[in-house]
Amino acid sequence: MSNLAREFGFMLRSKSALLALALLAICASAAVALGLASVARDRATIDRMLAGQVAEERALAAFVEDAGSGAYYGFQPTWDAPSDLAFAALGSRDIAPALLRVRALALEAQIYENEAANPELSLPGRFDLAFVVIYLAPLVLIALLHDLWSGEREAGRYHALAALPGANRRLWSARVLVRLGGVLAALLLPFAVGALIAGTAPLRALGFAGLIVLVALLWTAIILLVARRGARSAVHAASLAAIWFALTLVAPAGANLAINAAVPVPDGAALARENREYVHAGWDRPKDGTMRDFLKLYPLLAPGAAIPPTFSWKWYFAFQHLGDLHVAEQSAAYRDGIARRAELARTAGWLLPPAGLAQAMTALARTDVAAQLDYQMRIRAYHQRLREFYYDYLFSEKPFGPDDLRRVPRFDPAIGS
């Protein structure tokens, strides 16, 4: 214990060590604060949408005349609320929409909409606790530990110290523990405060804290391996910075290039056009064929499927859905391509621990690509419920009035994932 206390005292007297730790703690606190603010903004945006929906439905109630017009004009909100850990790893929530209003028309023309966002703010990457842990903490550890042995050698004390009985345990281990502890404290204390404010589930918070510790241990191990070699402190620092740089900056960017080249994703523009072509050609295709194709999917609707030679909402919504079906394969291939890229990136994470651990953090916080794709699946599931709700009215020719708007199924984040 006295060894730890002594090393702690040494660390407190080192201005540069304190400065590095203070900077890390400030960055971690700022990242947690900005992360909480960003999550609060996301929540407020969702709340505003749900509050605003009331006025929209009131306006719709004033002119809705039948189920068709209700389905056509009735946009319904869907949302992807940030998890209780999102503040610590914001992930892709800035480039993927957290809210989308959909209606019973062809979904493929709606689901790829983007949020209004300034792309220049997304370009440099997120500033969150995950960033501080993955990028900055290793640099601080390198600054604190690279000259563990070489520093003493250069000061001419090494042989005297190494000759002390139990030097390994009493001296070097204590020194490493104290410095590692300082770094962990600078990261974990702000995280703990953030988790308390965000009300993070204890197990998930523990998992994230475990990832933080893992990052710190990994880098401590790398640093000690290098610092063990007998070169000068400056050489150690340069080699370690180069390793950090290769593992954290260059290799993940290179892996991204390689993965995107290896896994092609179908052209989104072609998918969108193909969907539009099929939907709009629906106006000119023989109506019987459209209804026949549609009833193959919904045989139970057959009894009410008779349509007049003029415009009918039944027919209109039938060809809308057939347009989605027409590109279902392309759409699945598009989704699978992205999922495959994400999967390969996770595999690459085993070779590139910083990238692997960063992905583990966003996965735990449900802010990664997988979470985005999952939200899209929930939108799809909801869109189906919404369509089928209206099909029921349209094909049974039940009257639909303002009061029926209240019966429209609502998005439930728990369904469809």
Add this chain to the structure above:
Amino acid sequence: MNQALTIAGAELRLMLRSRLALVGIATLLLLSAIAAVTSATQMAAAAKMRAEAQAATDAQFKAQPDRHPHRMVHYGTYALRPVGPLAAFDPGVDAFTGTLLFLEGHRQNSATFGAARESSDLVRFGQLTPAFVLQTLAPLLLVFLGFASIARERERGSLRALAAYGAGAWSILGGKALALGVAAVLAMAPAFAALAWAAVQQPGEAGIAALTALSYSGYLLVWVLVITAVSALAASAQGALVTLIAAWAIVVVLVPRAAAAWVGVAEPLPSRVDTEFAIAADLRRIGDSHNPNDPHFAAFKAKLLKRYGVTRVEDLPFNYRGVLAQEGERLTSQLFKDYAARAAAIQNAQTDTLTALGIISPALAVRRASMTGAATDLGTHLAFLAAAEAYRYDMVQKLNGLQASAVASADDAARSKDPIADRRTRISADFWKTIPDFDFSAPSPAERAGAMVMPLAVLGLWVALAIGLFAFARRRLERAGL
């Protein structure tokens, strides 16, 4: 001067003999070359894909059969943002914005399908492009090459020997900086070659390419001067290295991210849904086409009837429904324009704040200059959105105009009840061929050069600061007996 050259020569010979330095330079050159080639192929592929998609969508529009013009309003068309002229050098925000915009009546859609949303989570680690190499990797290489240049001489005591040979502080600092500058030029070579190649292929961009090269040269000059000065000021080589790596991490890695996060929270942008709701509420106030008793549309109708001296819309010399659609589109589009202008103002203010924060980090300033030059910045994307909206409005109003002039009023009124009348409302497919194709060109080189002035000025300020630090280091060396 001669002494400085001698010292620079000696330092360069030392670099050539050092394995670390050679490995560093070789790695950077290799990365640069990989970045230049992959970025060029990727961007060329993207440019081709988008041009083909634009041609395909234009051709599809023209190939539509005889139809009621309002059906074409809903059929709509797509606008694809072309790849910026120097995007292969600096793709900027290209991956982080949608590239495909669906243009239809009544609605303003967002740009969909961006590369970042189609990539794995690794995309947030940064993209390996020539610009990334110069902004991020090159300064760190210079740190590795230069941190010890003077500190090493001091530790070995050879600084005094140099002085004994009559070398002044100025020649020592100047010589060491010159040697590092040569390394910087070498480090920039592949990226600059990519830039020059782009300029050769598009001679109109040569001036912009030169300005871009100038901004990166200024940026790396700042690093060369600061690294040499810190090496002279630090107590030890180790101290110099740790200080410089910390400075690099703060300037290149930390500040750009932290600044963006802070700006996003400090100057928030309304969400798409916020804007949609606000527009819907405004429309309900100023003119609700769903409301049969809406005062705005009632007054519009009364005015038309009076102007033509008739009492019923059926007696107007044109199809009232087409004119009504034009009026409705006029109202909504004005709101789209107003709200888009507000959103653009907020985003531009955010970006201006980032440019101003270039005072803390020259990496922000050089990134801004580079993206602006390459026409891959926010400004170009906003210009694309505005051009697409203007095109959408023209297209929709032309189609509404066709409804007013080429579709008989009686047929239009009866078409939902009478299949024969419905058939008569379909006008000739030849009309679709009269709608011009969408075409967007990036802001002109002169406009972009104008927008580069501010970040270049910030970089100039940084060069001045670096020279100040350099002069300070020289004074310290002189006072220490050199």
